[in-house]
Amino acid sequence: MHKKNYMIIIAFDFGTKNIGVAVGQTYTNTAHSLPSIKTKNNQEQFKKIFNEWQPNIVVVGNPLNINGTKQTITKKSEMFSQTLKKIFNIPVLLHDERLSTVEAKSILFEKYGYKSLTKNRVDSMAAVIILESWLSYSHDKVLS
DSSP states (O other), X not given: OOOTTOOEEEEEEOOSSEEXXXXXXXXXXXXXXXXXXXSSSOXXXXXXXXXXXXXXXXXXXXXXXXXXXXXXXXXXXXXHHHHHHHHHOOOEEEEEOTTHHHHHHHHHHHHHOGGGOOHHHHHHHHHHHHHHHXXXXXXXXXXX
């Protein structure tokens, strides 16, 4: 039984040192974290993720200030998105990620305690939040 327009989605929480990674799908509208990737020398890791999961679409967190204006890192995130689109020939969408890191830290701390707040875990949990937010609010518009 396949749901109409079932898709696999990869999400990234772009950062200057690490990139959080999550994978999800539209069948259950859920996501789970994958190991984060270092920003430098990462081409093989990206190839492995794309080959393994074969996503239909990519969602990249769009880092905006609380008031919706762009931050310094916003341009880097946009360039990262364009690079993914060019290399993997796949649709790449930006999705508002305001407060995703704060929410990620809160979830990890509540579930696993202070020791769970490693940079890698927080980044990938932020990617999960970005993807689940996109699944909840945006994917129907893309599919229609």
